[in-house]
Amino acid sequence: MDNKKRIKVxxxxxxxxxxxxxxxxxxxxxxxxxxxVVYLGTYQTPEMIVAAAIQEDVDAIGISFHASNHxxxxxxxxxxxxxxxEDILVFCGGTIPEQQIPKLKEKGVDEVFTPSCTSESxxxxxxxxxxx
Amino acid sequence: MKRETDYGHxxxxxxxxxxxxGFDYERDLADPGLSPYTRGYYPEGYRSRxxxxxxxxxxxxxxxxxxxxxxxxxMGQRGGMCVIADRPTxxxxxxxxxxxRKEAGVLGWPGGSLAEFEELMEGIPLTGQSITxxxxxxxxMIRLAYVFALxxxxxxxxxxxxxxVLEYPYGSLFGQDDNQPLDLTMKLFLDASEYAIRNxxxxxxxxxxxxxxxSGGNNAQALALEMAMLNEICSFLVNERGLDFDDVAKLxxxxxSIGTRFFEEIAKIRALRRMWVKLAKGKFKAKKEESCRLxxxxxxxxxxxxxQQPLNNIVRTAxxxxxxxxxxxxxxDNATLDNAHAEPSALAARMSLNTQHIVADExxxxxxxxxxxxxxxxxxxxxxxxxxxxxxWNKIEELGGMSGAIKKEYIQNMLREEIIKKHRxxxxxxxxxxxxxKLVIPSEEDFKIPIQEVQASDSENIARRMEELKKTRNIPLxxxxxxxxxxxxxxxxRYNLMPSVIEAVKAYASEGEIIGxxxxxxxxxxxxxxxxxxxxxF
Numbered sequence: 001m002d003n004k005k006r007i008k009v010x011x012x013x014x015x016x017x018x019x020x021x022x023x024x025x026x027x028x029x030x031x032x033x034x035x036x037v038v039y040l041g042t043y044q045t046p047e048m049i050v051a052a053a054i055q056e057d058v059d060a061i062g063i064s065f066h067a068s069n070h071x072x073x074x075x076x077x078x079x080x081x082x083x084x085x086e087d088i089l090v091f092c093g094g095t096i097p098e099q100q101i102p103k104l105k106e107k108g109v110d111e112v113f114t115p116s117c118t119s120e121s122x123x124x125x126x127x128x129x130x131x132x
Numbered sequence: 133m134k135r136e137t138d139y140g141h142x143x144x145x146x147x148x149x150x151x152x153x154g155f156d157y158e159r160d161l162a163d164p165g166l167s168p169y170t171r172g173y174y175p176e177g178y179r180s181r182x183x184x185x186x187x188x189x190x191x192x193x194x195x196x197x198x199x200x201x202x203x204x205x206x207m208g209q210r211g212g213m214c215v216i217a218d219r220p221t222x223x224x225x226x227x228x229x230x231x232x233r234k235e236a237g238v239l240g241w242p243g244g245s246l247a248e249f250e251e252l253m254e255g256i257p258l259t260g261q262s263i264t265x266x267x268x269x270x271x272x273m274i275r276l277a278y279v280f281a282l283x284x285x286x287x288x289x290x291x292x293x294x295x296x297v298l299e300y301p302y303g304s305l306f307g308q309d310d311n312q313p314l315d316l317t318m319k320l321f322l323d324a325s326e327y328a329i330r331n332x333x334x335x336x337x338x339x340x341x342x343x344x345x346x347s348g349g350n351n352a353q354a355l356a357l358e359m360a361m362l363n364e365i366c367s368f369l370v371n372e373r374g375l376d377f378d379d380v381a382k383l384x385x386x387x388x389s390i391g392t393r394f395f396e397e398i399a400k401i402r403a404l405r406r407m408w409v410k411l412a413k414g415k416f417k418a419k420k421e422e423s424c425r426l427x428x429x430x431x432x433x434x435x436x437x438x439x440q441q442p443l444n445n446i447v448r449t450a451x452x453x454x455x456x457x458x459x460x461x462x463x464x465d466n467a468t469l470d471n472a473h474a475e476p477s478a479l480a481a482r483m484s485l486n487t488q489h490i491v492a493d494e495x496x497x498x499x500x501x502x503x504x505x506x507x508x509x510x511x512x513x514x515x516x517x518x519x520x521x522x523x524x525w526n527k528i529e530e531l532g533g534m535s536g537a538i539k540k541e542y543i544q545n546m547l548r549e550e551i552i553k554k555h556r557x558x559x560x561x562x563x564x565x566x567x568x569x570k571l572v573i574p575s576e577e578d579f580k581i582p583i584q585e586v587q588a589s590d591s592e593n594i595a596r597r598m599e600e601l602k603k604t605r606n607i608p609l610x611x612x613x614x615x616x617x618x619x620x621x622x623x624x625x626r627y628n629l630m631p632s633v634i635e636a637v638k639a640y641a642s643e644g645e646i647i648g649x650x651x652x653x654x655x656x657x658x659x660x661x662x663x664x665x666x667x668x669x670f
Contacts (some may be wrong), residue, residue, distance in 0.1 A: 016219035016235050018309035021347050024548060025555045043223075043311060043661070045231065072234060095439075097474045097583040098575075115439035115472050116568070116575070119559055 003106035007130050008058045012040035012049050020067035022094055026064060026122060033123040053080075053088055059130040060098070065094035070104060077108040089129055093117070134562045137513070138393050139352035139520055147508035155511065160406075164460075164501040168409040169404050169516065170387075172460035173425045177342030183456075184211030184262055184429075184463035185488040189509070190218065190241035190588050195469050197241040201256055203478065208485050213267050214465055216240045216382035217267030217275075222309040223660065224270050224651075226598050226644035228578040230663050233595035242594045243267065244643045247601050249278035250285075262463070263295035265503065270647055272299040273324040273630065276335060276392055277637035279365070284638075284659050291332055294384050296429075298324050298337035300361060303541060306343035311660050314538065316651070318368075325365075325383055326373045327630035332449060336385040336427065339365060345389040346435045348551035349653070357523035357534075358386055359407055362426075364534040366416060372626070374499040377416040378592035381423030388461075390452045391433040392509055397452070398504060399513035401428060401459035407518060430456035432484075437471035441567035442581050445469035448521050454460065457497045458504060470581050477584045504659065564649045583624070600644065605640040611668050613639045614649050618670045621653030 016020060020042060027039045038056050040049060053061050063073055070075040073092055080088055092104070093113030103114045111125055136142045162168060165175035170581035174180050186209050189200040201213055218240035220232030225245050236242045241252060243265075260281070265275045275297045283290045301317035302504075304310035310317070325337055332580065341349075341358040349357070362384055390397045408426040412418040428569045432452035437445045446469050456464045466484035468476040478483075492498050504510040524546075529589065531537040538544070557563045564570055617632040636646050648658040648666055658666040 015231060016223050016309055018219075018222075018304070018311070019307045019347075021307055021551050024551055028552050028555075046663075095472055095474065097585060099583055099585070119555075 006034065006036045007060075007126060008038065008056065009126060010038045010040060010049065010053055010056065010058050010061045010105065012044045012052075012061070012063055013042045014044050014046070014063050014065070015063075016043065017066055018042050020064075022066065026062065026093065029122060030117040030126070034125075035126060036124070046072065046079055049076055050079040050083065050085075051108040054085060054127065058088060060089035060091060060126060063090070063092040065092060065096060070094075070096055070100060071107075073104065073109055074107045081108075085095075087109035091125070093122070133564060134557065137351065137396050138391070139350040139515070139517070140587050141516055141520065145582065147512050149508060150509055151512040152515065160515075161505055167413075167421065167475075168423055169375060169405040169425060171502035172405070173535060177460065178457075178498035181462075182211070182492060185462055185485065185492065186212050186264070186463060186465045187208060187468075187476070187481050187485055188214045188216050188266065188465050190216040191239070191584065192237045193594055194241060194248045195242075196237070197250050198254050198256070199528035200481075201252070204481065204485070207482050210491055211602050212262030212264060212463060213256065214264040214266065215243075216244045217265070217271055219309045220244070221271055221643060223311050224231050224268075224647035225659065225661065226642045227591070228237075228595045228598040228602070229659070229661070229662055232644070234591055236591040236594035236598075238591065240267065242598075243271065243278070244598055245601055245640055246278055246281055246637050247545065247640060249275075249282060253282060258283055258286060259292045259294075261295075263293060263297065263335070264463075265297045266299065267302045268312075269299045269303055270310070270312045270320050270339075271643060272297060273320045273633055274637060274643050274646060276324050276328060276333075276631070277634045279335060280634055281638045290374060291334065294334035296336040296338050298328065298335065298341045298363070298383075300337065302538070303340075303343055305538060305619035306349075306547065307347040310342050312647070312651075314535065316656070317656065318535070320629065320650070321365075322368055322373060323628045323630050325369060326375065327628055329369070329375055329379050329383055334382075337365075337383050338387055339384045339521075340387040342389040342431050343386040344547065345391075346431075346433060347547055348435070350550055351391075351396055351631060353395070353408070353524055353546060353550065354389070355400055355404055355517060355521035356528065358404065359387075359411065359521065359525050360528040360534045360537070362386075362408070363411060363415070363529075366411075367533075370416065377412070377418055378420045378423045379414060381416075381418060381420075385427040385429060385462075387429045387431050389433050389435075389669055390430050390456050392451055392458075393446070393450050393520075394451055394455050395504075395510055395513055396517065397641070398459040399510055399517050401430075401456075401461065402502075402514045402559045403508075403518040403521065404428065404524050405460075406514075407521065428461050429465070430461045432456065432464070432466045434467040434471040437467050437469065438565060439472040440575075440577055441573065442469045442473065443579055444567050445471070446483055446487065448474075449484060450491065453487050453491045454495065456498055457491050457495075458502075460502060470583070473581065473583055475584045477582045479582055522567040602641060602642065609639045610636070610641050610645075614641055614645055614668055615670045617646065618649045618653050621650045
């Protein structure tokens with residue numbers, strides 16, 4: 001793979017969640033750190049997100065949740081698996097109760113960022129996991 | 133550490149009479165109960181009317197939310213109830229919609245049909261307390277129809293029901309779960325408002341700055357936006373709908389978000405009262421004094437509730453509640469200590485209600501009206517936030533008012549920039565949050581609060597209930613009423629759809645059907661997500 005290619009990440013909301021502040025901030029943080037961000041915005045279905053991920057050839061998908069039905073993210077992982085795209089990392093963040101984090105990771109979510117994480121921790125995570 | 137207001141105005145160490153030079157008590161403040169109402173609307177303040185002490189409810193099924201409403205009454209909710217709709221409802225789709233069924237009952241009450249409202253209100257009176265229903269703008273027209281229909285069923289005079297059910301059309305801009313195009317939400321909002329005003333309902337419309345501020349906007353911007361929104365809505369109702377301003381003025385209520393910047397939050401509310409008087413008297417030539425008193429409710433800020441050391445949030449809520457009480461308001465509903473984790477647990481809700489009662493009964497803050505009136509600092513801040521807000525508001529008006537400024541993306545950009553600026557200020561430590569930037573503890577040492585979890589099976593049950601309703605209602609009647617609505621929605625834009633929406637609601641047409649049919653008549657897809665089609669043909 002071309003070493004000079006920038007890391008490319010989708011940041012999206014999913015389902016019916018309209019609370020965009022978190023996603024906007026994370027998209028900006030990643031952009032500022034040199035990561036290419038495809039911001040999909042609100043009301044995205046798992047199908048739309050996976051289609052965009054394949055079309056845009058991204059390295060990772062980040063989903064922002066605000067007190068939502070977090071388990072919708074499992075559908076993304078299943079779709080990626082069906083399409084043979086398990087190499088695309090899936091992470092999420094938002095108001096997610098701590099107790100639900102192990103359950104999400106069990107389902108294949110690579111990392112879960114709670115509101116207590118710093119900007120650097122998200123950037124570092126992506127840069128250490130993805131080397132292009 | 134920054135020593136400036138949340139809108140970036142540098143603060144001095146001390147304020148003196150020089151900072152409010154030219155101050156004129158009668159002109160700038162006046163006694164409580166007298167114009168310009170800076171000090172509040174009632175000469176006796178909370179002695180004559182205690183603020184409504186309430187909590188927002190809504191999670192799981194209608195039955196679950198009904199239980200919570202009963203529980204809140206037991207816990208000490210006084211004067212009014214407040215329920216927020218779930219996401220599918222807010223977005224105009226039914227709980228049996230392919231996407232809706234995954235999120236029904238999440239983040240709110242599934243208000244998809246009159247049947248749900250009837251179950252929600254089981255054993256809860258429509259009168260003797262204020263009825264506040266939140267959600268999204270398009271759905272608010274249907275909420276108004278629910279209240280109307282249930283009052284009729286219970287043989288309650290609708291004029292005796294009071295509260296706030298309608299909701300402003302701009303919410304989709306401010307991170308709300310709202311997806312209808314602005315011209316559609318505006319039309320429906322004006323239809324419902326006009327209907328409520330002409331029929332002398334005492335059910336108000338929320339023109340809210342809370343959503344904007346909770347998304348990350350600052351105090352001066354929130355104040356400016358509130359005025360711009362009020363100005364645009366009132367202008368439409370007066371100029372386009374031919375209503376008298378003194379009738380229109382009975383419609384709006386404002387929900388202010390109160391953060392932890394204690395004095396600034398108080399100044400903001402005092403300035404808002406003064407600015408509304410100027411608009412009501414200056415532009416709209418209000419004839420009645422009552423029209424110059426804008427109803428102001430307070431929501432303590434969920435945005436300030438931290439994930440780390442959640443017990444700290446009890447302290448924050450207490451400070452914010454005290455600010456709301458000192459500023460003078462008609463109702464307070466609180467954020468809860470677990471806001472950054474999940475929906476409110478029973479414990480967190482109880483703490484929030486207790487906080488209000490402690491402020492009301494123990495601190496003495498409810499004994500004296502506008503206790504900070506005359507403070508050099510607070511008067512200075514009140515003037516300052518008003519001045520800043522006028523600058524932003526004028527800019528919005530230059531761009532063609534609220535709708536014009538939205539079209540030119542001015543509002544969206546202002547909010548986006550402010551969100552990112554705030555985030556940077558917190559990350560760089562220019563502004564400090566205890567437990568996040570200082571006095572940080574390892575998460576394993578943190579107190580574990582109870583968590584209100586959401587189960588996917590709950591959503592599926594709500595979806596099945598909607599499917600069942602759709603099979604068991606009088607289907608020819610539903611079709612007839614929806615057909616009428618479809619025809620009416622095809623008429624000129626100003627033809628009021630409220631009567632046919634009420635008829636459809638009474639026939640148990642669902643919300644997704646009602647909004648879908650209106651959308652269809654206006655050339656939009658029946659389903660905003662384009663996954664299902666209209667089950668009826670007209």
